[in-house]
Amino acid sequence: MLMTKQTVRDFFKQFPDDDTCLQHLFDVRYGDSHECKKCGTIGKFHRLKDHKAFSCQKCGDHIHPMAGTIYEGSTTPLQLWFYAMFLFTKSRNGVSGKELQRQLGVTYKTAWRMGHKIREHMARVDGDAPLGGSGKIVEVDETYIGGRKKGAYGGKGKAIVQGMLEHGGEIITHVTTDTKSKTLIKNITDHVKSGTEIHTDELPAYSRLSYSTEYTHKKVNHAGKQYVGPKGETTNSIEGFFMHLKRTIKGTHIWVSAKHLHSYTGEAEFIYNRRNEPHRILNDLLYGYPKG
Ligand SMILES: [Zn+2]
Numbered sequence: 001m002l003m004t005k006q007t008v009r010d011f012f013k014q015f016p017d018d019d020t021c022l023q024h025l026f027d028v029r030y031g032d033s034h035e036c037k038k039c040g041t042i043g044k045f046h047r048l049k050d051h052k053a054f055s056c057q058k059c060g061d062h063i064h065p066m067a068g069t070i071y072e073g074s075t076t077p078l079q080l081w082f083y084a085m086f087l088f089t090k091s092r093n094g095v096s097g098k099e100l101q102r103q104l105g106v107t108y109k110t111a112w113r114m115g116h117k118i119r120e121h122m123a124r125v126d127g128d129a130p131l132g133g134s135g136k137i138v139e140v141d142e143t144y145i146g147g148r149k150k151g152a153y154g155g156k157g158k159a160i161v162q163g164m165l166e167h168g169g170e171i172i173t174h175v176t177t178d179t180k181s182k183t184l185i186k187n188i189t190d191h192v193k194s195g196t197e198i199h200t201d202e203l204p205a206y207s208r209l210s211y212s213t214e215y216t217h218k219k220v221n222h223a224g225k226q227y228v229g230p231k232g233e234t235t236n237s238i239e240g241f242f243m244h245l246k247r248t249i250k251g252t253h254i255w256v257s258a259k260h261l262h263s264y265t266g267e268a269e270f271i272y273n274r275r276n277e278p279h280r281i282l283n284d285l286l287y288g289y290p291k292g
Contacts, residue, residue, distance in 0.1 A: 021078035025065040029292040070117040123266025125288035132196030159258035173265040181205040
């Protein structure tokens with residue numbers, strides 16, 4: 001399923017070559033009124049021939065637009081990077097290293113690294129603005145992902161993903177190594193505003209929330225298949241998100257290590273948080289660089 005209407009023809013019209021991509025990166029990060037940090041001259045930079053850099057016309061100070069971005073140190077052409085991001089926006093279930101290798105004509109190692117960096121970029125662009133607030137509902141739940149052994153709870157090598165999802169709003173996920181009350185509740189207090197109504201399952205780790213003066217806590221009984229409680233409490237949305245995340249990992253990537261899981265959850269978050277504005281997906285990636 002296509003997530004944006006931008007076609008491959010549109011893409012190559014906007015970014016016909018590496019120079020256009022580098023100019024775009026310079027424009028987004030520095031703009032045409034950038035002040036030279038060495039001599040103070042404003043907006044007088046020109047592209048250096050044979051270098052991926054710009055130079056101040058007055059003092060000759062250099063700006064390297066790729067520095068401080070996911071492209072830093074990469075020898076892969078910038079246009080391939082941009083095109084890889086375009087491919088990410090065209091897929092509902094992520095893009096595997098194999099697929100990138102095939103589409104870009106690079107080695108698997110390079111393709112895997114690019115995919116990883118693009119996911120990191122997505123997570124950074126997405127950020128983690130606090131959720132909830134007075135009158136808002138945030139569902140909190142956790143799931144086990146990966147690992148080489150079977151077993152629903154605590155299976156060896158499995159990583160835990162805790163998710164916090166605001167009804168009608170955004171999601172924040174965290175990869176954790178345990179389900180201790182201290183760990184799970186700290187993530188909530190770090191990311192959920194006070195005054196929020198929080199829905200969780202009956203995991204004892206969340207019990208402390210019931211005594212919280214900051215939040216209203218409602219529990220959902222999973223075991224009894226009571227997915228929507230008598231007062232409308234539910235964790236259905238966060239469970240739907242986890243199901244999609246697991247399908248993506250299993251279907252596209254087959255297996256991911258606990259060490260790298262955060263980048264896949266970061267990607268899922270980035271996409272989920274733009275579900276109602278799919279046109280933002282590619283734009284946010286192509287314009288979401290640290291300012292120079
Ligand atoms: Zn200068």
